[in-house]
Amino acid sequence: MPRLLRPLTRAVTYTRWLHLLCASVFAFVCGAVYPGLSSPSVQEWALVYVLPVPLLVLLAMVPGVRRAEGLQARLMLFPGGHARVAGDGAEGRVSVAPSASWRDRGRTAVWLVLRLFLGLSVALATGQLMPLVLELLGAAAGQPVGTVSPLPLPAQGWWCALLIPVALLALLYVVEGAGLLMARAALLLLGPSAAERLAALEERTERLLERNRIARELHDSIGHALTVAVVQAGAARAAGDPAFTDRALDAIEETGRAALEDLERVLVVLREAEQPVSSRPTLRDAERLLDSARASGATVDVTVEGPLETLPGPVSREGYRILQEGLTNVLRHCGTVRVRVALVVADGRLSLDVRTDLPTGAASATGGTGSGLRGMRERAALLGGRARTGPVGDEWQVHVDLPVA
Known part of the structure; x- marks a missing residue:
């Protein structure tokens, strides 16, 4: 049991959550322009996912974007020296250099799109499970069951309170899994390019020779x-x-x-x-x-x-x-x-x-x-x-x- 609950006590779980929610803001802004966020259908939600992609690809062509994303990833996706419990130093494998080639720009574009999709999915899950928790509280207190959450709710009764920890744990484990996936993707997509690794190796060789x-x-x-x-x-x-x-x-x-x-x-x-x-x-x-x-x-x-x-x-x-x-x-x-x-x-x-x-x-x-x-x-x-x-x-x-x- 302590091992199962350990991810929920780590600060990095919640910084990763914030990192994902920040990515969803861009999608919600684009969705508010078109097709609108007033009772959108499933097809309209699909547009909210897809329409920002060309803008993100264009944004990835700016060399400085890779540096900004690398700094964010280091700070929010890994338990580095700033955290209460230091990590294994994996954040050092995330590059903070601007894009130096078209390959770097392409990897940055893939990173931005992946962050958008996962961030929007986590934001929607958060937005649906939190109302569910509030409705379960009301049902446990004998209040009429609302219709804010699209998930089916049981009838009124004190035992509805027992479902609240289940819903919260489900949400936190979804966040933990998405954050872990983003951390792995950061090492792959924001890691040093071949040219950067060669330059670092040459610098280390020069230091040793000196x-x-x-x-x-x-x-x-x-x-x-x-x-x-x-x-x-x-x-x-x-x-x-x-x-x-x-x-x-x-x-x-x-x-x-x-x-x-x-x-x-x-x-x-x-x-x-x-x-x-x-x-x-x-x-x-x-x-x-x-x-x-x-x-x-x-x-x-x-x-x-x-x-x-x-x-x-x-x-x-x-x-x-x-x-x-x-x-x-x-x-x-x-x-x-x-x-x-x-x-x-x-x-x-x-x-x-x-x-x-x-x-x-x-x-x-x-x-x-x-x-x-x-x-x-x-x-x-x-x-x-x-x-x-x-x-x-x-x-x-x-x-x-x-x-x-």
């Missing part, structure tokens, strides 16, 4: 700065030379300042602030990166072929980060060793190569499963290139090939 990019930026920049700081501090302590210590502190300061700039840039993006953001470093700033590695004690030999300044911004920026991560891995896992860097721009492609002699036992430490190496491959793949990392003979190699166009 989050991954920010994570890579933080990993590469902060990881490089911390690695340089740790290596420099360890080398200064081991050297015991005041001059070397001063140079190490200068390198730590410069690297830390660059990392703070990168961190501030990322935080501005996360806050979605509108203040200007300093440009991200590119391969034209690679000398600063190489000097930082040299200051840590590594010997860096550089070969540059081709005009780096002509590289497109995305290629040059991602190339800088890949080079930064390659040098960071060398300092972290191999120490202050000799590093050979080659940057070649030729035949419409950028080739970036970082090689170092592989100390004994270092292969497992740089086995290519870390987030930094994975980030290199992701950066290269997003630009249509490829990255190869791992031991080659007695060397550890990072080789990245990116298309320039």
Whole structure:
């Protein structure tokens, strides 16, 4: 019994009732103009159902109507966050965007016609059952049975009062069924179109890509700065030379300042602030990166072929980060060793190569499963290139090939 009565205690049952009654107003207005609502016959009631349909179809051609109907459906057909008891979030599957295609307009037209038919039917049922309840009250009190309701009434008697809850429950269950049907139809007819779903999917993909990019930026920049700081501090302590210590502190300061700039840039993006953001470093700033590695004690030999300044911004920026991560891995896992860097721009492609002699036992430490190496491959793949990392003979190699166009 509680389960049977549960729909009658939900607020959404009555907001759906109001939603349906609102739809019937348009039909009654049209019916009052023609054929009139003074004792209409069955054929005239059929006209009341049919005549508003062309007007509704024309109305559905207005793009904003779909948005208005979607907002109404979200608010009145689903127990959303505004309700006393929250629903399952199904209202979010109803679009509130204007019609963007003829298919959207056609679905909106079907929705309006369905809402008209169900709304008018529920309004007529309400208009007939409520007088029936009043007549049953009168019959239970011994008053003469009226003729307002077209439904047959029993003779007078107190037991007529027992039929009142039956009539009310019948009406409420009709309303509940019609409201449930409208809610299901809203998901089908007012739900996002294929274009809207594709746009939402693309937006979600862009957000995920942006989050991954920010994570890579933080990993590469902060990881490089911390690695340089740790290596420099360890080398200064081991050297015991005041001059070397001063140079190490200068390198730590410069690297830390660059990392703070990168961190501030990322935080501005996360806050979605509108203040200007300093440009991200590119391969034209690679000398600063190489000097930082040299200051840590590594010997860096550089070969540059081709005009780096002509590289497109995305290629040059991602190339800088890949080079930064390659040098960071060398300092972290191999120490202050000799590093050979080659940057070649030729035949419409950028080739970036970082090689170092592989100390004994270092292969497992740089086995290519870390987030930094994975980030290199992701950066290269997003630009249509490829990255190869791992031991080659007695060397550890990072080789990245990116298309320039």
